[in-house]
Amino acid sequence: MPRQRDTTAVERPLLLVAVGTDKHPFDRLVDWLAQWHAQAGPVGLTVQHGHTVAPPLPGAVPFLGHDALQQAMADADLVVCHGGPATILEARRHGHLPIVVPRDPARGEHVDDHQQLFARRLGAAGLVVLCETREELHDALAVGQADPSRYAVRADPAAHEARRAAVARVGQIVDDLVARSKPRRSRWRAWPRTGHPTKETR
Known part of the structure; x- marks a missing residue:
């Protein structure tokens, strides 16, 4: 059951990093985290790295x-996480303003760009802290380490039942975003030797 976040200062904040269960590795996020951790002060870690090679990090x-x-x-x-809608919703349900690094299909991190589209929309609405560069992630972590309350939102213990409907709605939004981002395929093939266009049948 979600609880309201304790926004008092902590000497050793606990950081959860979750890359999800997708079969694609997410080395970029894990590497950025390891670089930050090497120079960060005291912090407790849980790093769910999925199919990414296990990093040399505690937890x-x-x-x-x-x-x-x-x-x-x-x-x-x-909470730092990938751009998966379900993970983001769970983080917010638990009272976190999640720090989100969306997977990039151009880097082999996912099959399409739905995480980028979704995370950018939420970032513009102030519902996540969007980080698409190493510098943005390191800056966000430094702010959160100094004052975790900056990334706390009101937890909603009654939101469990509403989550299913919200996930379904988010899924539809993601589908719509991806559909609009894909270039339309031409319905006409190249001109064959007959001199007449052939209509695409698939």
Whole structure:
């Protein structure tokens, strides 16, 4: 059950990083985190790295079961995650303003750009802290480490039942965004030797 976040200062904030369960590795986010951690002050880590090679970081685990992930979110002072809609919604349900690094299909991190489209829309609305560069992530982590309350929102314990409908609605939004971002394929093939265009049948 989500609880309201304790916004008092903490000496050693707990940071949860979740890359999700997609089969594509997310080395970029894990590498950026490792670089930050090497020079950061005291911080507790849980790093769910999925199919990414295990980083040399404390608290690194490939996957977390549903209950374990819920507990990690409840315990964390800060949440960094990929741009998966379900993960973002869960983080907010637990009272976090998540720091989001969306997967980039051009880097082999996903099959399409729906995470980028979705995260950018939420970032523009102030519902996530969008980080698409290493510098943006490191700056966001520095702010959160100094004052975790900057990334706290009101948790809603009654939101569990509404989550299913919200995820379905988010899924539809993502589908619409992806559909609009794809260039339309021409319905006409190149001119064949007969001199007449042939209509695309597929």
